[in-house]
Amino acid sequence: xxxxxxxxxxxxxxxxxxxxxxxxxxxxxxxxxxxxxxxxxxxxxxxxxxxxxxxxxxxxxxxxxxxxxxxxxxxxxxxxxxxxxxxxxxxxxxxxxxxxxxxxxxxxxxxx
Amino acid sequence: xxxxxxxxxxxxxxxxxxxxxxxxxxxxxxxxxxxxxxxxxxxxxxxxxxxxxxxxxxxxxxxxxxxxxxxxxxxxxxxxxxxxxxxxxxxxxxxxxxxxxxxxxxxxxxxxxxxxxxxxxxxxxxxxxxxxxxxxxxxxxxxxxxxxxxxxxxxxxxxxxxxxxxxxxxxxxxxxxxxxxxxxxxxxxxxxxxxxxxxxxxxxxxxxxxxxxxxxxxxxxxxxxxxxxxxxxxxxxxxxxxxxxxxxxxxxxxxxxxxxxxxxxxxxxxxxxxxxxxxxxxxxxxxxxxxxxxxxxxxxxxxxxxxxxxxxxxxxxxxxxxxxxxxxxxxxxxxxxxxxxxxxxxxxxxxxxxxxxxxxxxxxxxxxxxxxxxxxxxxxxxxxxxxxxxxxxxxxxxxxxxxxxxxxxxxxxxxxxxxxxxxxxxxxxxxxxxxxxxxxxx
Numbered sequence: 001x002x003x004x005x006x007x008x009x010x011x012x013x014x015x016x017x018x019x020x021x022x023x024x025x026x027x028x029x030x031x032x033x034x035x036x037x038x039x040x041x042x043x044x045x046x047x048x049x050x051x052x053x054x055x056x057x058x059x060x061x062x063x064x065x066x067x068x069x070x071x072x073x074x075x076x077x078x079x080x081x082x083x084x085x086x087x088x089x090x091x092x093x094x095x096x097x098x099x100x101x102x103x104x105x106x107x108x109x110x111x112x
Numbered sequence: 113x114x115x116x117x118x119x120x121x122x123x124x125x126x127x128x129x130x131x132x133x134x135x136x137x138x139x140x141x142x143x144x145x146x147x148x149x150x151x152x153x154x155x156x157x158x159x160x161x162x163x164x165x166x167x168x169x170x171x172x173x174x175x176x177x178x179x180x181x182x183x184x185x186x187x188x189x190x191x192x193x194x195x196x197x198x199x200x201x202x203x204x205x206x207x208x209x210x211x212x213x214x215x216x217x218x219x220x221x222x223x224x225x226x227x228x229x230x231x232x233x234x235x236x237x238x239x240x241x242x243x244x245x246x247x248x249x250x251x252x253x254x255x256x257x258x259x260x261x262x263x264x265x266x267x268x269x270x271x272x273x274x275x276x277x278x279x280x281x282x283x284x285x286x287x288x289x290x291x292x293x294x295x296x297x298x299x300x301x302x303x304x305x306x307x308x309x310x311x312x313x314x315x316x317x318x319x320x321x322x323x324x325x326x327x328x329x330x331x332x333x334x335x336x337x338x339x340x341x342x343x344x345x346x347x348x349x350x351x352x353x354x355x356x357x358x359x360x361x362x363x364x365x366x367x368x369x370x371x372x373x374x375x376x377x378x379x380x381x382x383x384x385x386x387x388x389x390x391x392x393x394x395x396x397x398x399x400x401x402x403x404x405x406x407x408x409x410x411x412x413x414x415x416x417x418x419x420x421x422x423x424x425x426x427x428x429x430x431x432x433x434x435x436x437x438x439x440x441x442x443x444x445x446x447x448x449x450x451x452x453x454x455x456x457x458x459x460x461x462x463x464x465x466x467x468x469x470x471x472x473x474x475x476x477x478x479x480x481x482x483x484x485x486x487x488x489x490x491x492x493x494x495x496x497x498x499x500x501x502x503x504x505x506x507x508x509x510x511x512x513x514x515x516x517x518x519x520x521x522x523x524x525x526x527x528x529x530x531x532x533x534x535x536x537x538x539x540x541x542x543x544x545x546x547x548x549x550x551x552x553x554x
Contacts, residue, residue: 049442
């Protein structure tokens with residue numbers, strides 16, 4: 001099992017969810033986050049005073065999936081979140097030891 | 113006393129010095145229409161402070177200081193009200209010398225339902241009370257996000273005694289030095305408080321910003337407003353409340369009140385355009401915050417002239433107010449580097465000064481025959497009035513600056529002005545009031 005963590009542009013959220021649904025990935029957890037990688041921030045001007053805002057709003061998606069779904073899932077996220085510009089985000093893939101479904105104590109892939 | 117109540121009623125002039133006797137003799141009468149209007153205006157002016165100014169300022173600070181900032185305005189509704197009833201009204205409006213009133217109205221003794229002009233004395237007292245509330249509240253924009261709550265209370269109480277009550281007496285009180293209609297040696301035209309309210313609070317705000325010092329992290333850290341929609345609601349409430357402030361200052365429901373209301377509205381609208389034009393050209397985008405700040409700047413600027421100038425001149429005054437205040441906030445403040453956090457000086461000090469000077473230029477007998485046929489402002493041919501207004505501005509600047517400096521030094525030496533650095537980082541909501549604006553969950 002793997003945990004997929006994707007940081008994407010907020011306005012791409014709907015596209016990514018749609019793409020994941022199409023390949024049969026349903027469960028996910030999302031967060032509103034702020035951050036930046038190589039992307040530079042932007043300027044905001046309040047009463048003539050300029051502020052450099054470098055922590056930009058992003059969305060983070062977390063999913064746990066079976067090993068054989070990893071390539072398909074990552075591809076779906078990349079395809080749907082990509083604009084080709086700096087700031088599109090990243091996808092991180094981590095191994096998962098085990099999963100427990102709280103309701104009936106199922107473990108492993110059965111619990112996904 | 114506000115001038116315009118006296119304008120076409122020379123007999124009322126006598127009231128100014130012999131009010132209690134005349135009132136008891138029953139020669140004057142309370143006019144229900146006038147009385148109703150000024151009572152409603154009192155409510156409108158209170159609305160300017162809470163929630164108007166509280167929201168306007170509250171939205172501009174960081175979220176950790178939202179409640180504390182609203183509280184600074186709201187507390188004036190409690191503190192200044194009590195102070196005004198106990199002693200403030202007497203010191204401002206009872207007969208005294210050129211600088212300060214006496215103790216005739218201490219604890220509101222002798223202030224009852226008897227006529228005061230064509231409204232009741234209590235109506236006049238409560239209308240003026242609302243001005244005493246909003247004026248110190250305006251200053252809080254300069255020391256936002258870093259002043260101790262206790263220090264703020266002590267400062268504003270002392271400020272009321274040393275700056276506001278004398279200023280109100282000098283400009284509107286019987287025998288006041290700057291009272292153009294009450295025998296002042298340097299008669300100033302100030303319809304609704306350009307000097308008394310806006311210059312006094314604005315200049316004091318600048319001194320506060322300089323003495324208290326910058327917020328931690330200013331100007332390198334981004335200090336973005338936590339909620340511009342709150343500020344928007346606040347600014348629009350200020351705009352509406354200002355009709356009570358300016359048109360109510362006629363102290364009658366008459367043509368002068370209508371003229372003041374129209375001038376007020378036109379100036380605010382023109383100032384929005386002035387500010388946005390400057391902002392669009394210099395910063396590339398016209399902002400919502402710029403629009404509402406421009407409106408407030410225009411309202412400040414028209415305040416001293418509201419009942420004296422024509423509608424077209426009001427638009428010129430407002431437009432200039434928008435441009436000049438933008439320049440002072442966006443360019444001058446940044447150059448000089450002081451942290452007038454919410455621009456109390458840049459808007460009220462600068463706009464009030466410009467408005468007071470322009471009132472000396474544009475005041476006209478065609479709108480308000482205050483001098484019984486004599487010319488009013490510079491364009492009417494009254495050069496002396498222009499200089500009087502200018503002197504009034506200088507005097508207000510001097511009193512506000514010096515007195516505020518001394519009060520701040522006294523408060524700092526005794527209880528301290530500023531919160532601890534760690535409290536400033538945590539925010540005033542938590543450290544001064546033990547609460548937060550929004551709970552994270554449920």
